[in-house]
Amino acid sequence: MQTLQSLQEAKMAMAKSLAPVLIFTFFCSYASISSLASSDDFLQCLSANIPTQLVYTQSSPSFTSVLKSSIRNPKFFTPTTVRPLYIVTPTNASHVQAAVVCGRQNGLRIRVRSGGHDYEGLSYRSEHPEVFAVVDLSNLRAVRINQQTSTAWVDSGATLGELYYAIGQASKQLAFPAGLCPTVGVGGHFSGGGFGMLLRKYGVAIDNVVDAVLVDAKGRLLDKNAMGRDVFWALRGGGGESFGIVLSWQVKLVPVPPTVTAFSVPVSVDQGAVDTVTKWQEVAPALPADLFIRVTIQKQTANFQSLYLGTCDALLPVMASRFPELGVNRTHCKEMTWIQSVPYVYLGSGSTVEDILNRTTSSAVFSSGYKATSDYVRQPIARGAWQEIFTWLAQPDAGLMILDPYGAQISSVPESATPFPHRGGVLYNIQYMNFWSMAGGNGVAQTKWIRDFYAFMEPYVSSNPREAYFNYRDLDLGENVVVGNVSSYQAGMVWGEKYFKLNYQRLAMAKGQIDPDDYFRNEQSVPPLAPSK
Numbered sequence: 001m002q003t004l005q006s007l008q009e010a011k012m013a014m015a016k017s018l019a020p021v022l023i024f025t026f027f028c029s030y031a032s033i034s035s036l037a038s039s040d041d042f043l044q045c046l047s048a049n050i051p052t053q054l055v056y057t058q059s060s061p062s063f064t065s066v067l068k069s070s071i072r073n074p075k076f077f078t079p080t081t082v083r084p085l086y087i088v089t090p091t092n093a094s095h096v097q098a099a100v101v102c103g104r105q106n107g108l109r110i111r112v113r114s115g116g117h118d119y120e121g122l123s124y125r126s127e128h129p130e131v132f133a134v135v136d137l138s139n140l141r142a143v144r145i146n147q148q149t150s151t152a153w154v155d156s157g158a159t160l161g162e163l164y165y166a167i168g169q170a171s172k173q174l175a176f177p178a179g180l181c182p183t184v185g186v187g188g189h190f191s192g193g194g195f196g197m198l199l200r201k202y203g204v205a206i207d208n209v210v211d212a213v214l215v216d217a218k219g220r221l222l223d224k225n226a227m228g229r230d231v232f233w234a235l236r237g238g239g240g241e242s243f244g245i246v247l248s249w250q251v252k253l254v255p256v257p258p259t260v261t262a263f264s265v266p267v268s269v270d271q272g273a274v275d276t277v278t279k280w281q282e283v284a285p286a287l288p289a290d291l292f293i294r295v296t297i298q299k300q301t302a303n304f305q306s307l308y309l310g311t312c313d314a315l316l317p318v319m320a321s322r323f324p325e326l327g328v329n330r331t332h333c334k335e336m337t338w339i340q341s342v343p344y345v346y347l348g349s350g351s352t353v354e355d356i357l358n359r360t361t362s363s364a365v366f367s368s369g370y371k372a373t374s375d376y377v378r379q380p381i382a383r384g385a386w387q388e389i390f391t392w393l394a395q396p397d398a399g400l401m402i403l404d405p406y407g408a409q410i411s412s413v414p415e416s417a418t419p420f421p422h423r424g425g426v427l428y429n430i431q432y433m434n435f436w437s438m439a440g441g442n443g444v445a446q447t448k449w450i451r452d453f454y455a456f457m458e459p460y461v462s463s464n465p466r467e468a469y470f471n472y473r474d475l476d477l478g479e480n481v482v483v484g485n486v487s488s489y490q491a492g493m494v495w496g497e498k499y500f501k502l503n504y505q506r507l508a509m510a511k512g513q514i515d516p517d518d519y520f521r522n523e524q525s526v527p528p529l530a531p532s533k
């Protein structure tokens with residue numbers, strides 16, 4: 001496997017030598033992408049550039065296990081799922097370049113998969129009949145920390161757990177602000193935003209990205225300067241899959257104190273959950289940046305889960321003065337290092353730091369089908385509405401809600417600084433999820449519940465547009481289906497403005513610069529907009 005170090009060292013050399021060789025070799029003519037893929041020619045083209053054992057066809061004995069290896073939502077692994085014709089598992093940058101060049105030359109689209117956590121499975125399956133190959137980056141997962149500059153280069157195929165672990169090995173007082181789940185892939189997570197328990201102190205993952213290496217639709221290897229300002233802006237929250245294949249990211253690491261404190265306090269409806277959640281909406285987004293308190297509401301209990309960047313002694317007076325209703329006392333406090341808090345918060349108190357290296361951690365999420373969607377709240381929801389919400393959550397097929405408070409750093413960044421626009425004025429993000437056992441059902445009732453509940457929530461959440469978080473992808477919000485005289489740009493606005501607000505237009509223009517032929521395309525990719533003359 002080529003390490004990130006050698007990748008970085010090779011970066012400029014490749015840009016000067018290898019990429020032009022590939023470009024000259026393959027870009028004499030592009031087959032039309034709408035023509036039928038010439039599968040033999042694609043394989044032949046690959047075989048000149050990629051060891052055959054890194055390419056799987058549907059008849060390869062390991063095709064199914066490789067495809068399944070990072071599928072997180074088993075509802076997209078059924079006999080009717082539209083699967084790739086091929087899976088390519090590159091071990092260095094030139095393999096990725098070759099896959100793009102060969103795909104384009106032979107009219108075969110490519111989807112890219114890093115950690116496979118996409119809520120709609122778009123990294124490895126298509127919603128509609130389509131012929132495509134998957135480039136699976138799980139072999140490209142090196143992490144290289146530079147303690148002197150407090151930066152790191154991380155390959156897209158690394159998981160968040162692998163990134164956090166490497167940081168923890170290097171220093172107990174450095175961290176990175178990204179998601180909670182250690183098996184999430186860096187590639188999809190960063191390119192869609194990426195937030196976790198440090199969001200109030202340090203913002204979204206992409207607020208802390210300083211460079212990236214991209215393979216574009218011409219097979220070129222481009223760093224920040226070579227890809228240009230607009231494309232580098234677009235990769236940081238606009239969804240990488242629209243712009244190419246991001247191989248690696250350079251990030252700024254952030255300081256954390258030697259001791260952080262976690263607590264988890266469940267409050268049932270009988271214990272006053274309706275009042276406590278109502279109060280939380282105003283308290284949590286206004287707390288000091290060092291204090292993050294999220295709420296998971298399931299059935300009739302709201303669980304308040306917190307990470308504080310400091311000791312229990314420092315936390316308790318803040319809680320007593322700002323949120324006494326929660327009744328936090330010393331018995332609730334769990335002090336630890338930041339890296340210890342990663343498994344503690346997501347995997348539970350019995351887990352170890354090494355557990356975050358497990359790329360296939362089993363949990364309910366991975367053995368159950370699920371449906372999810374999201375909202376943003378800008379005005380506190382009234383107590384009476386919360387009473388009704390708890391009634392919805394008591395229904396037999398109900399799912400759960402996760403409320404992540406914003407405010408502080410995440411909200412201080414201007415809406416247009418990155419494609420991720422959910423900033424000033426947002427009180428909190430809501431994630432709705434509903435699960436079902438694949439053995440026992442088809443998810444129809446659970447999916448209906450989430451759709452009905454989403455409709456019920458409309459008066460209480462952001463509007464014009466009703467904002468949604470791109471990393472909680474939901475095809476119910478719209479797809480790239482062009483009907484009549486509507487342009488693909490206009491069609492994309494339906495879902496694009498929910499995810500990106502006014503940044504949707506700039507994203508389409510960046511797409512027009514880097515991939516005007518729309519080679520990198522899926523059901524919710526940004527369509528290209530030609531620059532105005």
Ligand code: FDA
Pocket residue numbers: 072111112113114115116117118119121122123137156178179180181183184185186187188189191192193194195196239240241242244245246247365471472
């Ligand atoms: P996957 O590989 O499926 O890719 C997702 C999308 O990005 C696809 O469209 C894919 O083509 C594209 N892509 C992937 N790699 C790319 C690359 N290298 N270049 C270009 N495009 C690329 N989110 C959050 O903000 N905070 C959180 O705490 C969590 N927690 C969480 C837990 C669990 C269990 C799940 C399933 C999901 C989350 N998420 C989350 C959502 C998560 O951030 C989102 O699904 C990411 O897109 C997943 O990235 P992966 O690389 O794993 O997905």
